[in-house]
Amino acid sequence: MMFxxxxxxxxxxxxxxxxxxxxxxLLVLFTLxxxxxxxxxxxxKKPKTAVKKVxxxxxxxxxxxxxxxxxxxxxxxxxxxxxxxxHDEENAIVTINSVAKNxxxxxxxxxxxxxxxxx
Amino acid sequence: MLFNKKRTYNKLVIGALAFFITGFALxxxxxxxxxxxxxxxxxxxxxxxxxxxxxxxxFANVTIAHIVMxxxxxxxxxxxxxxDYEPLLxxxxxxxxxxxxxxxxAGNQIxxxxxxxxxxxxxxxVVKGIYPPLIFLGIxxxxxxxxxxxxxxxxxxxxAAQIGxxxxxxxxIALGFTLQESGAIGIIGGADGPTAIFLSSKLAxxxxxxxxxxxxxxxxxxxxxxxxxxxxxxxMRLLTSQKERVxxxxxxxxxxxxxxxxxxxxGLLLTTFISPSALPLLGxxxxxxxxxxxxxxxxxxxxxxxKLIDIVTILLGVTxxxxxxxxxxxxxxxxxxxxxGAISFVIATMGGLLFAKFMNLFLKGDNKINxxxxxxxxxxxxxxxxxxxxxxLKYDKSNYLLxxxxxxxxxxxxxxxxxAGILLSFLG
Numbered sequence: 001m002m003f004x005x006x007x008x009x010x011x012x013x014x015x016x017x018x019x020x021x022x023x024x025x026l027l028v029l030f031t032l033x034x035x036x037x038x039x040x041x042x043x044x045k046k047p048k049t050a051v052k053k054v055x056x057x058x059x060x061x062x063x064x065x066x067x068x069x070x071x072x073x074x075x076x077x078x079x080x081x082x083x084x085x086x087h088d089e090e091n092a093i094v095t096i097n098s099v100a101k102n103x104x105x106x107x108x109x110x111x112x113x114x115x116x117x118x119x
Numbered sequence: 120m121l122f123n124k125k126r127t128y129n130k131l132v133i134g135a136l137a138f139f140i141t142g143f144a145l146x147x148x149x150x151x152x153x154x155x156x157x158x159x160x161x162x163x164x165x166x167x168x169x170x171x172x173x174x175x176x177x178f179a180n181v182t183i184a185h186i187v188m189x190x191x192x193x194x195x196x197x198x199x200x201x202x203d204y205e206p207l208l209x210x211x212x213x214x215x216x217x218x219x220x221x222x223x224x225a226g227n228q229i230x231x232x233x234x235x236x237x238x239x240x241x242x243x244x245v246v247k248g249i250y251p252p253l254i255f256l257g258i259x260x261x262x263x264x265x266x267x268x269x270x271x272x273x274x275x276x277x278x279a280a281q282i283g284x285x286x287x288x289x290x291x292i293a294l295g296f297t298l299q300e301s302g303a304i305g306i307i308g309g310a311d312g313p314t315a316i317f318l319s320s321k322l323a324x325x326x327x328x329x330x331x332x333x334x335x336x337x338x339x340x341x342x343x344x345x346x347x348x349x350x351x352x353x354x355m356r357l358l359t360s361q362k363e364r365v366x367x368x369x370x371x372x373x374x375x376x377x378x379x380x381x382x383x384x385x386g387l388l389l390t391t392f393i394s395p396s397a398l399p400l401l402g403x404x405x406x407x408x409x410x411x412x413x414x415x416x417x418x419x420x421x422x423x424x425x426k427l428i429d430i431v432t433i434l435l436g437v438t439x440x441x442x443x444x445x446x447x448x449x450x451x452x453x454x455x456x457x458x459x460g461a462i463s464f465v466i467a468t469m470g471g472l473l474f475a476k477f478m479n480l481f482l483k484g485d486n487k488i489n490x491x492x493x494x495x496x497x498x499x500x501x502x503x504x505x506x507x508x509x510x511x512l513k514y515d516k517s518n519y520l521l522x523x524x525x526x527x528x529x530x531x532x533x534x535x536x537x538x539a540g541i542l543l544s545f546l547g
Binding site: 007008010011012014015017018019021022023024025026027028029030032033034036037040067068069072 | 519
């Protein structure tokens, strides 16, 4: 019983420390990747005019830039259908190649038709 | 036609039964300790030879335990084929159970635990924890972390679900397992087969004064992973209200290529600095993801996520299955491990669900999360995410949660690997 209690005590310590560390590890990742888009934007070089244009053209609110899932699905479907229909560019030269016929007894007509005496 | 088929089938069954019964009867009549007499007539010697041969057959050495395990193996194969429950895992494991439980005379380098046998060499990858990191490499190469990156707060759900690991660890101690064994058993709550095998190969391998529990732990982990669609939905319904289940989440934002490349690198550095013992798992997981996202190593990523992971899954499945040799596997401790495993899955699911509800207390409007996705915090990828998706659709046909649920699901993989690292650093 003493042994079990000692193990239990250590178990509780590991439980508390373990959960704390797991949370810390994922909390650090969470914090970092919440800030990541902002960090990337801060470091990426953007042409000044483009920035101005965006700010002048519309008072962009989050609502306006938001694209719903349905809209996104509709656009994706349209693009997909267009790409499916789009044909490869083909060679426009028309040629008449003689079709080579390889003889094979399996495809020979003579073996699949009845031979009648014509005389 | 159908009638004829049934008759053929009946004949086959009767033939097989007759074969086994005859073999068994012959073996029992000849006895198991037959030896060839050096002198005697040719006929007598031939009879002795047949008796010796029969004494080496499975019929002469079979026990009830073997038959029980063979039935378990057949049941796994049946579940995989008939119900499509994780067939990629259950068919190799089920076949492995059959292979590992064919009765034989010990000492001929046949069994998985006999030094020098072919199965023993293949089992080396399990005992030394080689296969799990290779599986993680493949998982990394096939995982898209963008759902997680678009909503990083869902990472916390992956952390919350790890409560299943640590509470099961305590439960195992209470049931009388040593600290090392308890650590290995606790990781079943991580719902991650490779992690469970990795940790049990380090903590409960039969070499460090502990019992060899790799087989029972692996089988429990994979069995419950296959049963996620059965275990999780009732808990989800129990802990969430109708109103919560129909919460629609904001569509995830588009994630830039740069973020996707930075994530595995930063993730690798951060998580392994915090928990270096998890390096073999997390190192390979993020390495696989770098291969995928870098855009320059498509060939390597393709190999890691297809051929390599397939090869390792085959070897891992069949050897883990074969390690369930009846005399090692059928013990009271194995039964305890199975009970603890079931409880750990329940606790992990509850942990994720309750934490999602807790997070909702601080979130407003569009940012609220559907608590069902908390259940995906257990790292059974992608099964638990799929279960969440299906469950949400039952209450609202237009509520697609799959992408949202994938976020805590992959966070759960990272969380369980970190938890394994922590247990290893404390107990290893």
